[in-house]
Amino acid sequence: EADIYQTPRYLVIGTGKKITLECSQTMGHDKMYWYQQDPGMELHLIHYSYGVNSTEKGDLSSESTVSRIRTEHFPLTLESARPSHTSQYLCASLRGREAFFGQGTRLTVV
């Protein structure tokens, strides 16, 4: 079983703040993903990485950015949060072709 961790679990911040959502996995998986999910809605891919120094944008346009300096970490950053960024953010990694998800970060921008 893969271990993948997201912090924080919940975050309420003011408009204009810079925030970084952390995602870490301990299994050495190369492929990692960020999804955005509004309540009751489907998941949308916003970023993915196939390994260190590899980052790509997903289907859903997002004002966030990601980095992949180390295999274990795939942080997502919002330079200036807005209320429209309020959502749940889910991080995943792949072992072979099987996906494992973190518990998610529920972000509220007020």
Place this chain on the structure above:
Amino acid sequence: KQEVTQIPAALSVPEGENLVLNCSFTDSAIYNLQWFRQDPGKGLTSLLLIQSSQREQTSGRLNASLDKSSGRSTLYIAASQPGDSATYLCAVGDNNNDMRFGAGTRLTVKP
């Protein structure tokens, strides 16, 4: 572009019933299909993974089938329990490591 549809969007059943959740996809050139469970406000927990060469996978009271040619998968839950209440999502994986998710089926099992 692959599109994944899950029907019904919501389902409510009494405890003990057997039930079937449906997932359909438009492009049959898939690598695998994965069923997940999501509890409110939580991440996704993998339930079953079916490779494109397989027809079904079983885990406990869960059985997932795959018919690539017709673009369909079903998740069968036997003897449902209140603890099965959650949203169930299917995700289709392609050869490019992309996963497309359905919108999910929200299941409520009443005691």
